[in-house]
Amino acid sequence: MPGSIDLRSDTVTLPSPGMRKAMSRAEVGDSRRGEDPSVRALEEYSAALFGKEAGMFVPSGTMGNLCAVAAWTRPGDVIVASSASHIAGREGPAVSHMASVAIEGIDAPGGIFSANEVASAIAEAPKRAESKVRLVAAENTHNAGGGTVFPLSVLKRIRSVCTKASLPLHLDGSRIFNASVASGVSPASYGKVSHSLMFCLSKGLGGPVGSVLLGSREFRKEARNVALRIGGGMRQAGIVAAGGLYALKHHIERLAEDHENARALASELDDIPGVEVVNVPVETNIVLFRWKTPSMGLPAVREQLVQRGVLLDDRGFPLFRAVTHLGIGKKDISRAARTLREVFTEQGHSST
Ligand SMILES: Cc1ncc(COP(=O)(O)O)c(C=O)c1O
Numbered sequence: 148m149p150g151s152i153d154l155r156s157d158t159v160t161l162p163s164p165g166m167r168k169a170m171s172r173a174e175v176g177d178s179r180r181g182e183d184p185s186v187r188a189l190e191e192y193s194a195a196l197f198g199k200e201a202g203m204f205v206p207s208g209t210m211g212n213l214c215a216v217a218a219w220t221r222p223g224d225v226i227v228a229s230s231a232s233h234i235a236g237r238e239g240p241a242v243s244h245m246a247s248v249a250i251e252g253i254d255a256p257g258g259i260f261s262a263n264e265v266a267s268a269i270a271e272a273p274k275r276a277e278s279k280v281r282l283v284a285a286e287n288t289h290n291a292g293g294g295t296v297f298p299l300s301v302l303k304r305i306r307s308v309c310t311k312a313s314l315p316l317h318l319d320g321s322r323i324f325n326a327s328v329a330s331g332v333s334p335a336s337y338g339k340v341s342h343s344l345m346f347c348l349s350k351g352l353g354g355p356v357g358s359v360l361l362g363s364r365e366f367r368k369e370a371r372n373v374a375l376r377i378g379g380g381m382r383q384a385g386i387v388a389a390g391g392l393y394a395l396k397h398h399i400e401r402l403a404e405d406h407e408n409a410r411a412l413a414s415e416l417d418d419i420p421g422v423e424v425v426n427v428p429v430e431t432n433i434v435l436f437r438w439k440t441p442s443m444g445l446p447a448v449r450e451q452l453v454q455r456g457v458l459l460d461d462r463g464f465p466l467f468r469a470v471t472h473l474g475i476g477k478k479d480i481s482r483a484a485r486t487l488r489e490v491f492t493e494q495g496h497s498s499t
Contacts, residue, residue: 148453148456148458150456151453151456151457151458152456152457152458152475152479152482152483152486153458153474153475154457154458154459154460154469154470154471154475154483155458155459155460155468155470156350156460156470156472157322157350157351157405157432157470157471157472157473158349158350159472159474160349160350160351160353160472160473160474161353161474162353162354162355162390163353163397163398163473165393165397166353166354166355166390166393166394166397167390169389169390169392169393170355170386170387170389170390170393172389173185173385173386173388173389174385175383175384175385175386176383176385177382177383178204178380178381178382178383178384178385178388179375179380179381179382183382183383183384183385183388184385185384185385185386185388185389185392186204186381186384186385186388188388188389188392189202189204189359189388189389189391189392189395190202190203190204190359192392192395193346193359193361193395194361196334196335196338196395197334197335197337197338197344197361198334198335198338198339199338199344199361199362199363200362200363200364200367201361201362201363201364201366201367202359202360202361202367203359203360203361203367203370203371203374204357204358204359204381204384204388204391205357205358205359205360205374205379206356206357206358206379206381207347207349207356207357207358208233208319208321208345208347208349208350208358209233209237209238209241210358210374210377210379211345211347211358211359211360212233212234212238212242212284212317212319212345213238213241213242213245213246213373213377214360214370214371214373214374214379215282215284215317215343215345215360215362215370216234216242216246216248216282216284216317217245217246217370217373218343218366218369218370218372218373219281219282219315219317219342219343219366220246220248220281220282221281222246222247222248223247223248223278224248224249224278224279224280224281224282225248225249225250225251225272225273225276225278225279225280225281226242226248226249226250226251226280226281226282226283226284227250227251227253227265227268227269227272227280227282227283227284228250228251228252228253228283228284228285228286229252229253229254229255229258229259229260229285229286229289229292230252230253230254230255231254231258231289231291231292232252232258232284232286232289232290232291232319233286233290233291233319233321234250234284234286234319235250235252236291245377248281248282249272249276249278251268251271251272251275251276251280253265253268256292257289257292257293257295257426258286258289258290258291258292258295259289259292259295259297259298259301260285260305261301261304261305262301262304262305262307262308265283265305265308265309266308266312268280269283269308269312269314280312280314281314281315282314282315282316282317283305283308283309283314283315283316283317284316284317284318284319285297285302285305285316285317285318285319285341286318286319286321287302287318287319287320287322287323287326287337288322288323288325288326288329288430288431288433290321290322290433291462292426293425293426293429293430293433293434293435294322294325294409294426294429294430294431294432294433294470295426295430295431296325296326296329296330296430296431297326298330299330299332299336299337299340302316302318302337302340302341303340306340306341309342315342315343316340316341316342317341317342317343317344317345318337318340318341318343318344318345319345320337320344320345320346321345321346321347321350321358322346322347322350322351322431322432323337323344323346324346324351324352324399324402325351325402325405325406325431325432326431327399328399328400328402328403328406328431329402329403329406329430329431338361342362342363342366343360343361343362343366343370344360344361344362345358345359345360345361346358346359346361348390348391348394348395349391350472351398351402351405351432351472351473352391352394352395352398352399352402353394353398353472353473354387354390354391354393354394355387355390355391356387356390356391357384357387357388357391359391398473401473402431402432405431405432405471405472405473405475406429406430406431406432406471408432408471408475408476408477408480409429409431409432409433409434409469409470409471410428410429411477411480412434412469412471412480412483412484413427413428413429413434413436415480415481415484415487415488416434416436416484416487418488419484419487419488419491419492420492421438421439421440421491421492422436422437422438422439422487422491423436423437423439424436425437425466432470432471432472433468433469433470434468434469434470434471435462435466435467435468436466436467436469437465437466437467438465438467438491439465441464441465444464445461445464445465448464448490449461451490452486452487452490455486455489455490456482456486457482457483457486457487469483
């Protein structure tokens with residue numbers, strides 16, 4: 148809806164004028180043959196940023212995670228992940244079907260599990276599944292947990308557990324730059340603690356398409372074979388890769404503004420009677436909030452919000468998610484908060 152304040156996700160961001168210019172100038176070639184200079188530039192820049200040997204540009208985070216899981220495991224294996232993670236939830240059916248692995252989920256507040264929980268999952272899973280754990284995956288930031296940041300110290304302890312059990316640690320870093328900007332931990336530190344890492348260009352960074360999967364050269368070879376098998380071989384992908392590279396060079400530091408806007412929205416929401424912010428304190432760009440006393444159903448709420456020009460994601464009504472991003476300014480936050488107050492209080496109901 149043009150003109151709406153779109154807080155559904157940071158995937159709705161549109162390419163900025165500078166990004167479009169970079170894309171229009173991109174040198175391209177046949178990327179499936181490894182001949183697209185813009186794709187290669189993006190992969191090399193990304194690998195250097197995280198201190199990894201190699202990177203692979205893929206069309207989506209879902210494909211990046213799937214390639215990682217399939218590269219690290221064999222059919223019948225078990226992987227450990229938070230139960231609420233993207234890998235276990237939305238990607239679960241694809242991972243089970245296409246990589247043929249089972250997922251041992253850890254229920255952890257905000258999706259941040261401990262090294263001890265990983266150790267017991269590694270020990271317990273074989274008893275249930277008669278199969279071995281072959282991979283541990285952590286999501287940073289954790290989407291369903293409310294954009295929570297995995298503390299580096301916890302990741303280091305998890306890595307030690309993985310090392311003891313000879314297991315790789317994969318980071319679903321779909322929003323790793325939000326984690327980095329919020330915590331001050333460098334991308335290279337996240338690269339060092341993990342064996343493989345996927346990050347998305349098409350979320351808060353504002354790139355048009357794609358994600359990058361990083362790891363050793365050997366891992367990339369394995370993961371690339373998986374990508375090619377499932378149709379991930381792209382041709383003149385440099386046009387979109389150039390947008391991604393522009394995002395890496397220009398849109399990382401500004402994520403701090405999104406975090407500030409998310410905190411401002413959370414504080415306004417907390418002031419609305421009957422509304423409770425769930426993920427307090429808000430760590431990055433995601434605000435989860437509950438309408439504790441709903442006096443209308445989801446379709447009516449949606450209609451009211453759409454009419455007033457605010458778009459939200461529901462996370463199981465009456466739980467909602469608002470995500471700040473590059474298309475949202477301070478004024479949008481004030482307007483969205485005013486609208487939500489109208490809709491969630493008597494003032495809003497009287498106008499239905
Ligand atoms: C944590 C996380 N991982 C992976 C993905 C998948 O990314 P994509 O939508 O590019 O497939 C998402 C998408 O929202 C996500 O939030």
